Amino acid sequence: MAGMKKTKLSASLEDYLEAIYNLAGDSNITRSRDIAGQLGVSRASVTGALRALKDKNLVHYKPYNYISLTESGRIAAAEIANKHDILKSFFIDVLGEKSAIAQSAACKAEHALGPEIIARLLSFIEFVNHNSENGRNLVEEFRKFCGTKRNKRKVEK
Amino acid sequence: MAGMKKTKLSASLEDYLEAIYNLAGDSNITRSRDIAGQLGVSRASVTGALRALKDKNLVHYKPYNYISLTESGRIAAAEIANKHDILKSFFIDVLGEKSAIAQSAACKAEHALGPEIIARLLSFIEFVNHNSENGRNLVEEFRKFCGTKRNKRKVEK
DNA sequence: TGACAAAGTTAGGCGTAACTAACTATATTA
DNA sequence: TAATATAGTTAGTTACGCCTAACTTTGTCA
Numbered sequence: 001m002a003g004m005k006k007t008k009l010s011a012s013l014e015d016y017l018e019a020i021y022n023l024a025g026d027s028n029i030t031r032s033r034d035i036a037g038q039l040g041v042s043r044a045s046v047t048g049a050l051r052a053l054k055d056k057n058l059v060h061y062k063p064y065n066y067i068s069l070t071e072s073g074r075i076a077a078a079e080i081a082n083k084h085d086i087l088k089s090f091f092i093d094v095l096g097e098k099s100a101i102a103q104s105a106a107c108k109a110e111h112a113l114g115p116e117i118i119a120r121l122l123s124f125i126e127f128v129n130h131n132s133e134n135g136r137n138l139v140e141e142f143r144k145f146c147g148t149k150r151n152k153r154k155v156e157k
Numbered sequence: 158m159a160g161m162k163k164t165k166l167s168a169s170l171e172d173y174l175e176a177i178y179n180l181a182g183d184s185n186i187t188r189s190r191d192i193a194g195q196l197g198v199s200r201a202s203v204t205g206a207l208r209a210l211k212d213k214n215l216v217h218y219k220p221y222n223y224i225s226l227t228e229s230g231r232i233a234a235a236e237i238a239n240k241h242d243i244l245k246s247f248f249i250d251v252l253g254e255k256s257a258i259a260q261s262a263a264c265k266a267e268h269a270l271g272p273e274i275i276a277r278l279l280s281f282i283e284f285v286n287h288n289s290e291n292g293r294n295l296v297e298e299f300r301k302f303c304g305t306k307r308n309k310r311k312v313e314k
Numbered sequence: 315t316g317a318c319a320a321a322g323t324t325a326g327g328c329g330t331a332a333c334t335a336a337c338t339a340t341a342t343t344a
Numbered sequence: 345t346a347a348t349a350t351a352g353t354t355a356g357t358t359a360c361g362c363c364t365a366a367c368t369t370t371g372t373c374a
Contacts, residue, residue, distance in 0.1 A: 095277040112269030
């Protein structure tokens with residue numbers, strides 16, 4: 001087939017890949033420093049991740065050079081980023097979560113939940129959105145539903 | 158306050174704690190071997206986990222003895238198991254996932270998603286369930302919604 | 315009661331993923 | 345162009361979570 005075997009990425013490598021994808025934008029180049037900043041890790045950690053991603057043919061990487069995604073890297077990253085965005089907007093728009101928390105949860109969700117659940121969850125989100133446009137506004141109703149419960153119980157931390 | 162500072166547990170330690178909780182049942186005792194079996198890890202790994210849990214005062218553990226949960230261990234485990242069950246039934250009853258997959262996803266979900274999202278998600282599940290009993294059967298509708306989309310796209314792996 | 319099996323632990327190793335500190339390469343600019 | 349600042353790498357450490365192999369403890373039963 002067209003694509004070669006997708007070597008499964010660890011949670012952390014997916015994060016790196018997505019960060020590169022977001023940082024690189026149209027130019028498709030970015031730098032180690034920026035990746036480190038984006039992910040809040042040390043520059044040394046980025047170097048390590050870049051080596052791993054290069055091994056998997058996902059990035060073009062030469063020490064001291066700009067970093068860019070390979071074709072398969074871009075495809076993989078786009079897929080990750082897409083699911084990520086859907087989850088994030090579910091967390092924000094439906095569940096009403098704050099952006100920053102939604103962001104980091106979306107990052108981790110996929111690895112944790114696995115492809116089957118994610119696929120189903122994405123469908124479900126689509127369903128909720130679809131309903132909220134064409135039928136009953138579930139999001140609105142959920143908000144009200146939450147309102148009626150507030151103060152009835154303590155949210156413990 | 159009543160409880161001492163909850164030292165945050167790693168994903169894996171929570172899994173051990175929950176396994177002990179489930180295995181111990183009313184008797185509140187279990188054995189290393191059974192924990193290993195339940196989680197599919199080696200006996201040696203269980204020993205390591207038990208030491209960590211004992212350090213955090215969550216289990217009574219003495220080498221070569223039966224294992225039981227402390228009071229705070231039981232409280233922590235019950236909380237984990239409860240959220241776990243809610244998530245699992247959402248995955249199964251709403252999303253339509255298979256039991257085994259739902260099980261493992263529920264295990265990991267909490268660590269990954271974090272307490273805020275989980276709390277909101279639990280509310281949302283409650284909302285969906287509430288609706289499916291008292292109002293429109295959202296679960297049914299979601300199933301249909303999925304049906305209309307099947308065959309329109311490829312689910313890639 | 316002593317041999318054996320089962321249960322449990324210890325020791326040592328592996329992979330991942332992060333860190334700091336120190337080094338090297340590159341870029342800027344006086 | 346030489347000094348310096350910035351970027352990037354290397355080496356070494358730590359922590360976690362798992363493994364296997366070998367050892368110890370405990371319980372059973374002939």
